[in-house]
Amino acid sequence: VQMTQSPSYxxxxxxxxxxxxxKASKSISNNLAWYQEKPxxxxxxxxxxxxxxxxxxxxxxxxxxxxxDFTLTIRSLESEDFAVYxxxxxxxxxxxxxxxxxxxxx
Amino acid sequence: xxxxxxxxxxxxxxxxxxxxxxxxxxxxITSNYWGWIRKFPGNKMEWMGYISYSGSTSYNPSLKxxxxxxxxxxxxxxxxxxxxxxxxxxxxxxxxxxGYDGTYYYYYFDYWGQGVMVTVSS
Numbered sequence: 001v002q003m004t005q006s007p008s009y010x011x012x013x014x015x016x017x018x019x020x021x022x023k024a025s026k027s028i029s030n031n032l033a034w035y036q037e038k039p040x041x042x043x044x045x046x047x048x049x050x051x052x053x054x055x056x057x058x059x060x061x062x063x064x065x066x067x068x069d070f071t072l073t074i075r076s077l078e079s080e081d082f083a084v085y086x087x088x089x090x091x092x093x094x095x096x097x098x099x100x101x102x103x104x105x106x
Numbered sequence: 107x108x109x110x111x112x113x114x115x116x117x118x119x120x121x122x123x124x125x126x127x128x129x130x131x132x133x134x135i136t137s138n139y140w141g142w143i144r145k146f147p148g149n150k151m152e153w154m155g156y157i158s159y160s161g162s163t164s165y166n167p168s169l170k171x172x173x174x175x176x177x178x179x180x181x182x183x184x185x186x187x188x189x190x191x192x193x194x195x196x197x198x199x200x201x202x203x204x205g206y207d208g209t210y211y212y213y214y215f216d217y218w219g220q221g222v223m224v225t226v227s228s
Contacts, residue, residue, distance in 0.1 A: 033205075033214035042110070043218040048205055054216065086151065090213035094166045097151035 001025055001089050005098035011106040014077050020101045022070040022087035030066045031091035037084040037100070046085075047072065079105075108132040110201050110219035118195075118226050124188040128201030128219060135159070135182050139204035139211050142175060142186045144197040145221070152197075153213075156204070157184050191226045198223045 002025035012018050022032065030050035035043045045054045047063040050070060060075045074081055082105050087098040114126035128140070141156040155165035157175045165173045169188070177184040188195060199222050202215035 031212075035215075040220065042220050043200070043202075043215075045205070045214065045216045048212070048214045084149070088151075088214060093213070094153045094168075095213040096153070100149045 001028060001092050001096050003087055003089055003096050003098040005085075005087055005101050007101060008099065010101055010103050012077055012103065013106045014079055016077050017073065017075045018077065018103065019074075020072045020085055020087075020103075022065075022072070022098050024068045024070075024089055024091075026092075027067045028089045028091035031089055032063070032065070032070050033088045033090065034061075034063055034072045035086045035088065036081075037086065043086075074103075077103075108203065108217045110203065110217055112199060112201050112219045112222040114199075114222055114224070116223060116225060118191055118224060119228055120192055120226055121190055124186070124191050124195060124224055124226070126186040126199055126201075126222060126224070128184050128186070130182050130184075130203075133203070133217075134179075135177055135184055136179055138206055140177075140184050141202050141204065141215065143200045143202055143215070145200070146197045154186070154188075193226050196224065196226045 004023045006021045032050045034047040037043050046057045051063040062073045064071050085101045109131045111129045118124045137159050139156050139158050142154040145151045157163050172189045174187045201219045203217040205212040205214045205216045
């Protein structure tokens with residue numbers, strides 16, 4: 001299953017809200033996870049099952065979608081949110097990842 | 107707290123084998139499933155394979171003939187061996203733990219190591 005993320009790059013300011021899209025090449029039900037990647041740190045699981053927040057994920061993060069179209073939304077950006085975000089499907093083997101979206105400070 | 111840490115050589119010659127260790131603290135590898143994932147330059151990520159709590163393994167078909175994942179339960183470590191490497195195996199390699207809801211295991215990953223960069227070059 002091919003996962004297509006957009007945009008590849010996103011610039012925003014603290015306090016703004018942003019959305020990242022992830023599209024699957026075929027239906028994956030709600031078997032989608034979102035991760036945050038920061039330099040020098042372990043990747044962090046933010047959301048699984050399309051919209052279920054992992055323990056410890058701030059409530060300003062939300063996930064939506066099912067089937068082929070998914071969205072990660074971050075409301076009221078904080079400085080710690082500037083990072084790279086990946087989606088990953090686990091409906092079919094092997095699991096596959098999107099190419100990432102880099103969220104940078106405007 | 108669950109922590110994973112990859113270790114191994116940062117430079118491997120073409121045609122040789124790449125060997126990495128994932129050391130786990132805070133959780134026993136005789137529980138859950140444990141996987142290897144790599145990220146190529148340019149950020150494409152690839153699932154490589156797993157070893158289960160019982161020692162069973164499964165590999166990405168794209169790597170099946172070259173990959174082996176083993177473990178040492180006494181040290182709470184698991185290992186990746188990738189044979190006959192080429193420059194296309196240059197990547198950052200991550201170990202990670204499968205998600206688990208108390209009933210089922212899932213192919214998403216709730217704990218990751220920081221990753222180790224491996225360059226394949228002569």
